[in-house]
């Protein structure tokens with residue numbers, strides 16, 4: 001008996017050891033790619049800034065201080081870092097609007113693809129992914145051709161006689177929104193399509209059969225069933241939009257900086273690495289908080305029985 | 308029940324009752340060119356109020372298409388569909404007081420049992436209290452009170468079937484369409500649900516249009532049956548009419564077992580190749596052909612020792628089936644003929660293979676086909 005128990009115990013231990021061994025590649029990757037860099041950022045955010053970039057190895061909360069406050073270089077008075085706050089707020093606002101816009105445009109697109117014949121769907125999905133083949137920087141510069149004063153939009157409007165002089169779109173938030181919606185739209189369409197494709201469209205017919213109009217079928221049948229895709233798509237779009245760098249810097253210019261540009265600035269011309277690190281962690285906290293709120297609300301409204 | 312005649316005389320014939328659904332010359336063509344399929348070809352049929360009407364036919368004959376035309380999921384290529392005398396052909400499904408029990412049930416997976424049943428009532432904008440009351444009544448009707456708050460993925464196939472029925476019945480439609488609702492159930496459950504469906508139809512008084520490819524199901528459940536083949540309705544009648552008096556070869560073949568005999572029309576009936584003349588019932592819509600086919604059900608004939616009357620032949624096989632015995636007879640000049648006789652306990656069969664026998668045809672047993 002004791003012998004058997006001993007064996008069982010040994011087998012169990014071996015089992016556990018094997019499990020750790022099997023998981024080790026994943027653990028190494030997680031550590032190197034996620035936990036490690038995060039830790040470095042955290043450490044850097046609590047160091048003093050070096051004179052020409054980099055950091056001095058002494059403890060300092062100046063980086064974090066500078067996220068929220070601003071010390072005037074001339075009279076040394078303490079002020080609220082409202083420039084940072086404006087950028088925070090703009091980033092969150094533009095990221096939310098981008099998420100909303102990609103949802104509005106992505107939903108019908110995904111619905112269209114999901115309702116094609118099965119053998120045609122792959123072709124449409126393939127078309128959706130074509131933009132990924134070109135570098136985002138090149139695509140964004142190409143977009144300048146559309147939104148700049150002598151660009152396609154303005155030329156067309158002037159040609160049609162709707163306006164006399166070009167509307168300023170370039171270097172405004174509109175241009176940034178336009179660019180981000182375009183860039184992140186596939187990230188919304190793909191997960192939306194994935195959950196729409198699973199819908200049994202006989203459920204839609206069942207809805208019509210039970211006196212639901214098109215709008216009611218959309219609201220009561222399709223949207224609840226596509227909800228997982230909407231959540232996944234929103235997360236996939238919101239996170240990179242919040243930290244977007246290329247689009248706001250190319251299309252938004254200096255006046256419409258977003259968090260990504262602000263952070264990049266600290267590691268570049270600003271030469272304030274601790275502030276950059278602190279801003280990066282702040283960005284991450286915003287994302288995490290937004291996700292938690294969003295997922296919790298989505299789960300609550302999605303779990304209801306009916307009504 | 309407003310019709311006094313109906314109340315006094317619960318006749319099964321369609322013309323003594325108000326008409327619920329009137330399909331007039333409906334055709335449905337899918338695709339074009341090489342892909343062209345005439346799913347329905349000029350179908351006309353009237354279905355009476357409070358009738359249990361069955362569309363019976365093999366897979367692909369157009370049963371589902373006809374239901375979908377009535378429900379409004381498809382538009383007829385030609386023809387009209389009337390509901391209580393009103394043309395509903397152009398109405399969308401949500402504007403038709405017709406509900407469907409789908410073949411795979413199509414229950415909403417994100418709602419509970421009660422939520423599913425309430426859906427139609429909510430869409431009709433019924434008051435909350437009424438919805439609650441109706442849902443409770445429906446749950447009771449299909450005996451699902453205990454499972455009201457379950458998700459539909461957490462109940463068995465038979466229970467899903469009941470929920471689908473309750474959901475479709477809750478808005479009290481004028482007509483309930485059922486597309487092979489029992490085909491996914493196992494035999495025992497199917498028998499139970501057959502009885503359940505009849506009970507529900509009786510209790511609700513709603514017109515049922517029921518689709519099946521199972522002839523036994525059609526015979527046991529229906530007030531009237533329409534037998535379909537290749538987009539056409541071949542014959543409409545009560546189960547007994549369809550069984551005893553099939554009008555076409557397809558109908559006779561599809562329902563039950565039968566013997567086919569070829570012959571020539573005479574004044575008295577039909578003269579077979581062996582010279583025997585039989586009295587026959589005539590089908591509707593008979594053309595003036597002289598060479599005709601007649602059918603005789605195996606149980607409408609009797610095996611005798613070789614006699615002057617009847618059809619002479621040699622007994623080839625005797626097949627024992629428990630409740631009855633099949634005798635396969637090679638008729639002189641007329642091909643094979645099967646006779647079915649009920650078995651009596653302990654009685655050995657009176658004939659054995661190789662015997663010279665005659666087949667006595669029962670009165671009214673022979674039915675002439677129109678094709």
Ligand SMILES: Nc1ncnc2c1ncn2[C@@H]1O[C@H](COP(=O)(O)OP(=O)(O)O)[C@@H](O)[C@H]1O
Pocket residue numbers: 337338344345346364365366367368369370371372373
């Ligand atoms: N949407 C459609 N497109 C093309 N052909 C169809 C469509 N629906 C049905 N059909 C064809 O119409 C015929 C009848 O189909 P259906 O009504 O589903 O038959 P049943 O329900 O009797 O099995 C079949 O040949 C089927 O392939």
Ligand SMILES: [Mg+2]
Pocket residue numbers: 367370371372486
């Ligand atoms: Mg079918």
